[in-house]
Amino acid sequence: MEEYDAIIVGASFAGLATASFTRGDKLLVLEKEARLGARQRSTCAAPVSWVKRLGAAGSIRGVMDTLVVHSPFGMEITVPLPERYCTLDYAAFCSLVAERLDAEIKTGAEVTGVVPGRRLKLSTPAGVYSAEVVVDASGWRAAVVSGLKEDYSAPPPARGVETEAEYDAKKVHIYLGSRIIPGGYAWVFPLENGRARVGLGSLKKVNLPELNRSFLEYLGIERYGSHHGGVIPCSGLREPVVGGIFAVGDAGGQVLPGTAEGIRKAFEYAELCGGLISRVINGELPLEEAQEIYRRGVLSSRKFYDTMLAIQKVAYRLPDRVVEDVLSRVARRHLINAIVNAYFAENRGVDLSGVLRYLELVSRL
Ligand SMILES: Cc1cc2nc3c(=O)[nH]c(=O)nc-3n(C[C@H](O)[C@H](O)[C@H](O)COP(=O)(O)OP(=O)(O)OC[C@H]3O[C@@H](n4cnc5c(N)ncnc54)[C@H](O)[C@@H]3O)c2cc1C
Structure with missing residues (x-):
């Protein structure tokens, strides 16, 4: 069994950002996919300032500073965004953040079991790893915490899908109305070179790929790629620390309800978590105190x-x-x-x- 100062499970937005804010000699990131950024689920829109801070400016594929809301009967309301957002190349984002990490990254290492204790043990097909500090950044299923607490990741209510299309958009467009998507909203996020990510999400059990094809038709788009997407755990904050494990990003239910914006929130809580566990690793802060500060920090946004x-x-x-x-x-x-x-x-x-x-x-x- 290999021993580490801290183990972060999941190498996507929350896990990689937590690792980049963590200082320690023996830091391990475990990712179940065979390579980093292998499965894009999201439109990947995030604030430019955050992407630059994480050293991933090279992954930016489109920048936008204006939002247009389309009402159900065709009214358009244009609003400046308070800060610039960008769309990312997901695989490039993961590689660029990972390159700068002072951590060992194991891919193809799905955590399949957790044994509680002062030093938690995590089993993967590649071996068993142990650490005093463990972060669950494994997405909505919260693979590690769910191993200790039943119902922690009860199936969330919303799903989304999207595709990349030939469509020249310079602004973010949000479409409301049951004729396009009941119980949710549809979106267009610009990329460079006359392309855009076009998708929709809903709280209702509807055929999302079929509705997105109708939406693409409504926009007059003929050329588009395959659909991808997933679950959006927009049911509110979950308990941030369970059984001594920090939950960050979708694992902690930190995606914002109403908008389904999860990446900026994952970065914010990753910074808090990474800073605290660095202080635990270098002996400045007891683990329990760090967990309590993280817990209170996250739950201060509960209202x-x-x-x-x-x-x-x-x-x-x-x-x-x-x-x-x-x-x-x-x-x-x-x-x-x-x-x-x-x-x-x-x-x-x-x-x-x-x-x-x-x-x-x-x-x-
Ligand atoms: C269609 C769609 C569009 C979206 N668009 C946006 C958007 O534009 N902007 C935005 O802010 N939010 C968006 N969201 C939400 C956003 O994608 C999520 O909030 C965000 O991905 C959360 O990041 P995360 O790192 O917590 O989890 P994830 O991105 O889900 O990553 C979890 C990682 O953990 C790994 N993993 C899982 N289980 C294990 C295991 N057992 N062992 C090891 N590794 C494991 C996974 O392979 C993955 O790499 C969208 C969501 C959907 C579905």
């Missing part, structure tokens, strides 16, 4: 996540005519900028409960 979850539940059930009415009021009063800014200012304790109260009110009319 924001709960509000987004409640907005998600109400907003995606509203009839199209009510959505149209709400959006036209919001557009007339220039409220959309305030709402978008409030969403991005979550870390400054901005409150979105007014939006929720308004949606609850209109949903009863």
